[in-house]
Amino acid sequence: MKIVVTVKLVPDPNAEKKIDAGSKRLVRTGIETVLNPYDEYAIEGALKIKESLGGDTTVTIFSMAPAASKEVLRKALAMGADDAVLLTDPALEGSDVRGTAYAMAQGIKQTGFDLVICGGLADDGSTGGVPGALAEYLGVPGFTNCRQVEVAGGTLKVQRETDSGYQVVSGPLPALVSVTMAIGEPRYASLKGIMGAKKKSIATLALAALSVDGAVGGDGAKTEVRAVAAPPVREKARVVEAPDGAAGARAIFDLLKEKKLV
Amino acid sequence: MPYAGTDFYNLDAALSAEQRQARDTVRAFVDDRVLPVIEDAWLEGRFPSELVPLLGTLGVFGANLPEEYGCAGMDNVAYGLIMQELERGDSGLRSFASVQGALVMYPIFAFGSEEQRKRWLPALAKGEKIGCFGLTEPDFGSNPAGMLTRARRHGDGWLLSGSKMWITNGSRADVAVVWAKVDDGDADSIRGFLVERGWPGFSARDQKGKHSLRASDTSELAFSDVELPAQSVLPKSGGLKSPLMCLTQARYGIAWGAIGAAMACFEQALEYSKTRVMFDVPIGAKQIQQEHLAEMLTEITKAQLLAYQLGRLKDAGTMKPAQVSLAKRNNVDMACNVARAARRMLGANGILAEYVPMRHMANLESVYTYEGTHDVHALILGQALTGMSAF
Numbered sequence: 001m002k003i004v005v006t007v008k009l010v011p012d013p014n015a016e017k018k019i020d021a022g023s024k025r026l027v028r029t030g031i032e033t034v035l036n037p038y039d040e041y042a043i044e045g046a047l048k049i050k051e052s053l054g055g056d057t058t059v060t061i062f063s064m065a066p067a068a069s070k071e072v073l074r075k076a077l078a079m080g081a082d083d084a085v086l087l088t089d090p091a092l093e094g095s096d097v098r099g100t101a102y103a104m105a106q107g108i109k110q111t112g113f114d115l116v117i118c119g120g121l122a123d124d125g126s127t128g129g130v131p132g133a134l135a136e137y138l139g140v141p142g143f144t145n146c147r148q149v150e151v152a153g154g155t156l157k158v159q160r161e162t163d164s165g166y167q168v169v170s171g172p173l174p175a176l177v178s179v180t181m182a183i184g185e186p187r188y189a190s191l192k193g194i195m196g197a198k199k200k201s202i203a204t205l206a207l208a209a210l211s212v213d214g215a216v217g218g219d220g221a222k223t224e225v226r227a228v229a230a231p232p233v234r235e236k237a238r239v240v241e242a243p244d245g246a247a248g249a250r251a252i253f254d255l256l257k258e259k260k261l262v
Numbered sequence: 263m264p265y266a267g268t269d270f271y272n273l274d275a276a277l278s279a280e281q282r283q284a285r286d287t288v289r290a291f292v293d294d295r296v297l298p299v300i301e302d303a304w305l306e307g308r309f310p311s312e313l314v315p316l317l318g319t320l321g322v323f324g325a326n327l328p329e330e331y332g333c334a335g336m337d338n339v340a341y342g343l344i345m346q347e348l349e350r351g352d353s354g355l356r357s358f359a360s361v362q363g364a365l366v367m368y369p370i371f372a373f374g375s376e377e378q379r380k381r382w383l384p385a386l387a388k389g390e391k392i393g394c395f396g397l398t399e400p401d402f403g404s405n406p407a408g409m410l411t412r413a414r415r416h417g418d419g420w421l422l423s424g425s426k427m428w429i430t431n432g433s434r435a436d437v438a439v440v441w442a443k444v445d446d447g448d449a450d451s452i453r454g455f456l457v458e459r460g461w462p463g464f465s466a467r468d469q470k471g472k473h474s475l476r477a478s479d480t481s482e483l484a485f486s487d488v489e490l491p492a493q494s495v496l497p498k499s500g501g502l503k504s505p506l507m508c509l510t511q512a513r514y515g516i517a518w519g520a521i522g523a524a525m526a527c528f529e530q531a532l533e534y535s536k537t538r539v540m541f542d543v544p545i546g547a548k549q550i551q552q553e554h555l556a557e558m559l560t561e562i563t564k565a566q567l568l569a570y571q572l573g574r575l576k577d578a579g580t581m582k583p584a585q586v587s588l589a590k591r592n593n594v595d596m597a598c599n600v601a602r603a604a605r606r607m608l609g610a611n612g613i614l615a616e617y618v619p620m621r622h623m624a625n626l627e628s629v630y631t632y633e634g635t636h637d638v639h640a641l642i643l644g645q646a647l648t649g650m651s652a653f
Contacts, residue, residue, distance in 0.1 A: 014266070071279045078283060188291055191321035191334035191344070194283045 004113040007039040010124040024225040038119030040186035058082045077197035078189035089207040094218025097129040105137030106210040116176040131178035147182035268525045285343035296351035304477040318389025324367035332384030339573035342518035349519030353625035354478030356519040364511035366393030373496035394435035396426035407449040413442040418492040422485045432481025454496035463488035474628040517589035520597035523622040527604035565593040584646035591639035
């Protein structure tokens, strides 16, 4: 079985970030590029499936990123993935969610897959839109927000997180899943894994090698960022006084319920 | 927010991708697994042995030894960075890794038979087996050549008698690398032996009442006519030079490790100086505290550059033991001073276990003394400079 994990390379989530007023895009200069933290959970999910199935199951990392990104992909390989494919082409720059999903779908079709695993969203754009669009362009069922993924007898069984609990859903392969952080803490890249990653293959794919008949990149984007604004200043904290612990607990519960957090 | 490290001179840019990744993976491990438990373990006087299998899975033990024996095969700068991060957690944890890797796995690799290497190195790398290193004796610390432990020929093998003291991991070790004079010879007769737990006549007990390295086991080893089989000797060991070669490996790691302890203390002092208000302003706004911080940063940065170049020399195969002495001596002394300055900057809070400086400060007093005391390293440097021994 061939598992493909999509990963995005994002600016260090802990770095202070600025938006360029002209392009309305994130200023990446001087900020380290790292694996999207949510995608590390996708890699963990894939490695768990590989370990449970054994045999000839492989995990391939797939990323659409600038050509200089190979070093970051090595971290994914150091965690235990078998190889990586980097879809890179200057013409892809500025792709929106649709263009990204479309181009990645063409690359993943060429790479071959039985199961695609995505992180829930990217730390930079945070749209969470790519997994659904990617499933559509791949023409396979998409299972989003999965907290558990099992593959047995060629069938996929997942637990999907919902506001009130989780759903158990099954479907055929090939398929796509996106995972939540409940899939399990990403493993550390072991020192042997780090050394072994140097010897693993990172293939590059350019657009010319794919059958891309739709526009991608900035020119092909169907969406446009019209304005960028800082989030509103948080309201002052509300202090609720309660006569005793039980009443305090009730007040907290009511507040959480009002916010639909329980 | 993950720990970003003290890196005033952007040494990060000089590191290879593997070196950075090795450091980052151990750094994350220390943040996630060590820092949450180390304060209690230290107060309880308990080595956090639950971390050993995890460190084995990470590949920390003997990380600079070859892959064919189950090790990571990393370069020495990466190995040093690993030691730095472990000691940022606690000197006891780094001591465990130093002993396991540099003082047990290294001699088995360097002086052992192929059979000994294959039997022990993969298990030691995984942390499935634990080792200790027996050189120091109650009356022979800085002067190991005077050791009283003897291995006398007995049939095909030897009879081992004597005792060792200040042995890290001694009571939990599955195998002890023990150095003894053969047949009452002089220092040139010293050879290394692999002595296994449970062999009749071999016992170990912990030394209690330590004010330092409390999260580490320190033990006495006793050998009462222990029968050693012929194959227990490390065949390529010979003379005092052999254990001293092991110490050079361990001292190299200590030169890096001390930086980690200093970084932990400095950063806590820096953070504290920004938040602790006295006379209506953060104490960091006071010139006297800024001078303390500037001094700490300066000394840490110098130590980092020293360790980095030492690592490059080791990787190039040109590192000399005296260069290791200089780095161990300077960096541990630096860390002692930084820990003490940080402790003082934290005022009364600085004596509490919930802050790191006093724990590191107490640990570093051992590090100052072990693996060649500060003064012994001055004598090694003096001898290297003048050609005259002042021991």
